[in-house]
Amino acid sequence: MTRSVQSLFIANRGEIAVRIIRAAKELGLQTVQAHSLADAESLAVKLADKAVNIGPPAASKSYLNIEAVVAAAVASGADAVHPGYGFLAENARFAEAVEAAGLVFVGPTPQQIRMMGDKVSALEAAIAAGVPTVPGSRGRVETSEDAAKVVERIGFPVMIKASAGGGGRGIRVANSRDEFDRLMPQASAEALAAFGDGGLYIEKFVASARHVEVQVLGDGRDVVHFFERECSLQRRRQKVWEEAPAAMLPEDVRARLCQSAVDLAKAVSYRGAGTIEYLYDETTRDYYFLEMNTRIQVEHPVTEMITGFDLVREMIRIAMGEPLRMRQSDIIMRGHAIECRINAEDPAKGFMPAPGLIESLTVPGGAGVRFDTLLYQGYTVPPFYDSLLGKLIVWDESREAAITRMQRALGELEIGGLKTTKPLHRALAADPDVRAARFDTQFLELWLEHRASMLDTY
């Protein structure tokens, strides 16, 4: 069913709001930008046809306030709502409220958001679709006999985790049966002391894991993939540097990985843009499902650069009821793209946040360079939201050429008035391991321990 949409309400802020406005304008839509009191002077507000104040600076009272956002969308006369990423983008109640108000939600159905947002039901959906998941006990192991059976099945090394733990606490790695027998009672006692619950579960341990993820688009019937991205360079689980494609992925593994993402999305009749995240073990060439993100992602531009499709524009078209405009065979990747997240943080001082006035701004240009940003000269970056200022994206024929082009573009980028993570990216682009794509999800944290102090020189 095609839904008539003339006006799109953007329920987000920052660079993604700007990105959505641009796509909407190209589709001939009117744009209404929601903003908090702190964002009245934002670039998105300036670019949109209309702007609506939805509340005080605190996100909990504005961008996260479902009632206020839906009421503002209805009052503005918009017929569709784009949630961007973060904030309410993966909130099933919000999607329901938007639909209940008679507006189109640019994204999946509330049921799909709910299913993929819950770890257990998402894992069940992946298993049902035949997508590999991390081998393990799938729940608590009650006796040492049960534990022994699990490790016989999955092989060493294994990770012993506290059921009640989180954030890496209560995790032990065993490389052999002897070590396993010694560590199990310790882990149980520690879990009991730390969490009041001695319950344990067991999972295959991947010593050197890389983060790969597959971009999909679905129209509720058919699903296509746009190949994968690699986002292994992370700090505190926040992606810092992203690439497409994943340089180390053998062609046959790529084909299976991307197909598994399509299988999962098809199995749930997925609608909209989505990303299936995997952990990849380079030594065994195994990949395991981590989670599915039911929204557009920060790093979507690298996929756009290697495939030539505008994912944000397509997701709006899908929400308007149009079928997918491309078949899988139409989607061909070419060259290599890299994105560096430029954050208002001082990498030489423990990534201390640095909001403030943009005194000057020079945006890089030239062939294969794109800068998605919320900045303009004279803008004051507010302290109330995340620190992302912009995403510097480059494309070139090969990964090596893309890194060289990124170095050139970083050299042109000047953000005067506050500290940014640009020096980190210059150092990474010059690092022999990064240049050789030799890294895993632990790499950046370890790298920073040794090199943070010298970031001043970049």
Next chain:
Amino acid sequence: MATKDILSPLPGTFYRKSSPDAAAYKSEGDVVKKGEVIGLIEVMKSFHEVHADADGTIVSFIAENEEPVMAGQPLATLTI
């Protein structure tokens, strides 16, 4: 007695307690030691402690819980 203001080290949102359900770090009339935590500033989703920069007694809080503040803005007044 002399008074001294504790200034916000960063721009952001000022919190007088560690979580919505917790008790306030300090109340008016409390004695504080130099270096003691009197509140938090949330800036760009990260939290930073605000420390008393002198021994003294808190006379009043100038900024309220969850109030947006600028760097250098007075948060509380001490008698020292």
